[in-house]
Amino acid sequence: MLAVASGLFAVGSLDRDGGVRHLFASMREFASASKRMSESEARAASYEAEAAALQADPVAIEAAIRSDLGLARPGEWVVREEGGPSLRNP
Numbered sequence: 001m002l003a004v005a006s007g008l009f010a011v012g013s014l015d016r017d018g019g020v021r022h023l024f025a026s027m028r029e030f031a032s033a034s035k036r037m038s039e040s041e042a043r044a045a046s047y048e049a050e051a052a053a054l055q056a057d058p059v060a061i062e063a064a065i066r067s068d069l070g071l072a073r074p075g076e077w078v079v080r081e082e083g084g085p086s087l088r089n090p
Contacts, residue, residue, distance in 0.1 A: 072078045
């Protein structure tokens, strides 16, 4: 029985259009797709949380707008960094 299984495995590994190679390639592709899906779900959850905060909190809305546009209130400084504008109080 072991000899038959070994023989089938050997023949399957030589088959370019299917068999063991195809199985392992499919498994790698599935793992990669699963990782990308998890990352996308995490980003979506982050965006949903941000949207909920913006809908519920006027201060968050103001802060987001000011940050995006690089605006400041009187007495504040706008410090521009590589990642974009950032508000700082003196």
